[in-house]
Amino acid sequence: KAAWLPPAQPEKVSTVVSKISELYRRGSQLQLAEGFDGSLTALLGPRVYMLTLARLQRCLLAYLRCRMERIEALRWDVAGVLPEENKAMLSPNEVRYSERFSELLGEFQMAYDLELTRDYQPPEDLYIRVNVLQDIGQFIGPESGQALELKRGDHTVLRRGDIEHLIRQGLLEHSLQ
Amino acid sequence: SSSSTSPAMEGAAQQPPPEDSSGLQDSLPQDSLEASAASKKDPGQPEDAPFENVDKELLIACWQNEKYAPELLPFAKIVVENISEVGEFVSEDLDQDQREGVDVQDPYYRMRVVDLERMQYVLRDYLRIRIWKISQWPQHYLEESHRGLLSKAELDFLQNFWSLKSQFFHQRLLEVLPPPCQDLDKKVDMREMVPRPKLEKYVYVKALANTEVTKLPPEFVPDTVEDSVASQMTLVQGETYLLR
Numbered sequence: 001k002a003a004w005l006p007p008a009q010p011e012k013v014s015t016v017v018s019k020i021s022e023l024y025r026r027g028s029q030l031q032l033a034e035g036f037d038g039s040l041t042a043l044l045g046p047r048v049y050m051l052t053l054a055r056l057q058r059c060l061l062a063y064l065r066c067r068m069e070r071i072e073a074l075r076w077d078v079a080g081v082l083p084e085e086n087k088a089m090l091s092p093n094e095v096r097y098s099e100r101f102s103e104l105l106g107e108f109q110m111a112y113d114l115e116l117t118r119d120y121q122p123p124e125d126l127y128i129r130v131n132v133l134q135d136i137g138q139f140i141g142p143e144s145g146q147a148l149e150l151k152r153g154d155h156t157v158l159r160r161g162d163i164e165h166l167i168r169q170g171l172l173e174h175s176l177q
Numbered sequence: 178s179s180s181s182t183s184p185a186m187e188g189a190a191q192q193p194p195p196e197d198s199s200g201l202q203d204s205l206p207q208d209s210l211e212a213s214a215a216s217k218k219d220p221g222q223p224e225d226a227p228f229e230n231v232d233k234e235l236l237i238a239c240w241q242n243e244k245y246a247p248e249l250l251p252f253a254k255i256v257v258e259n260i261s262e263v264g265e266f267v268s269e270d271l272d273q274d275q276r277e278g279v280d281v282q283d284p285y286y287r288m289r290v291v292d293l294e295r296m297q298y299v300l301r302d303y304l305r306i307r308i309w310k311i312s313q314w315p316q317h318y319l320e321e322s323h324r325g326l327l328s329k330a331e332l333d334f335l336q337n338f339w340s341l342k343s344q345f346f347h348q349r350l351l352e353v354l355p356p357p358c359q360d361l362d363k364k365v366d367m368r369e370m371v372p373r374p375k376l377e378k379y380v381y382v383k384a385l386a387n388t389e390v391t392k393l394p395p396e397f398v399p400d401t402v403e404d405s406v407a408s409q410m411t412l413v414q415g416e417t418y419l420l421r
Contacts, residue, residue, distance in 0.1 A: 126294075
């Protein structure tokens with residue numbers, strides 16, 4: 001989780017944005033300058049500016065898109081509220097994006113009444129053997145409806161559906177004895 | 178490539194798929210639709226002979242097709258509805274058994290629960306693969322020609338998702354750029370901004386019936402075959418081929 005996303009860097013984004021504006025301004029100025037006759041050779045100057053600026057725009061969009069994809073992947077992984085340490089890396093816009101994305105995914109899952117974040121592998125058995133890595137305390141298993149209590153150092157056999165999300169969060173470990 | 182739609186689709190369909198009442202096309206041949214309609218009358222009740230659920234095979238076929246096709250296939254509405262219905266029925270049955278005090282460790286009970294969970298896994302994975310595909314290429318699947326492939330829930334999700342994403346881009350970036358840079362779907366120098374699924378991937382196809390494939394580009398045929406023969410190929414039933 002440490003290498004998830006670097007913190008959002010709006011200052012760097014603004015620097016690139018102002019560069020783009022600058023290039024655009026220069027390109028337009030060239031076109032308005034004396035002796036500009038619209039011929040192919042005269043167009044080369046502005047064209048270079050435009051192409052550079054298009055490329056910068058694409059780079060910025062790719063950067064944003066990469067961050068968004070990581071956010072979405074995390075939502076699929078964790079299937080719940082974002083952990084605080086990840087949230088700290090996001091800009092306010094991104095936090096809003098992740099919440100709204102979470103909502104959309106939830107709505108879609110409700111349409112089919114299925115949680116899509118469970119069972120990334122075909123289930124083989126109803127119960128699995130786990131080691132408990134951290135204190136979890138009491139909770140009601142979502143699958144079986146039974147009250148369970150888990151403390152650090154426990155080795156138990158539990159129903160898969162009840163604890164799968166805990167395994168993904170790293171609180172439990174599947175033991176293969 | 179020889180077919181612009183997924184070759185897996187062409188191999189799998191025996192007849193043009195019928196339209197159901199909502200206007201969405203189902204991706205399965207007519208015969209299996211009738212079989213699954215027949216199975217609807219009897220959702221999993223124990224009979225004297227063991228009851229075979231036809232939809233299970235259909236769902237697994239849809240799932241495999243979806244998994245290996247590089248682009249989205251039409252949504253298999255009827256199969257998904259049937260399987261969801263059967264799943265609900267079975268799960269209520271199992272809950273009732275549990276309330277009536279069946280031993281949770283009973284192997285027969287456990288087998289039934291695991292069987293249900295495995296079917297649900299296939300359904301979940303099917304939906305997951307589709308969601309992944311449409312999230313990767315939202316602009317492509319929002320276009321009119323491709324919308325028919327989505328179910329209603331998928332279309333709602335995609336529209337909201339795309340508007341969320343493009344709003345995000347606009348707010349964060351495009352608003353502050355000069356006007357020419359504000360579009361997300363421009364073409365610069367023949368390269369589009371809109372990413373499209375890669376249709377050039379190779380797919381293994383099993384032919385369900387003898388199918389004629391015409392309009393093969395000559396470059397994909399080995400040199401030993403003459404040009405005049407090169408334009409057609411027959412996929413023999415039961416054989417497996419590697420196509421693009």
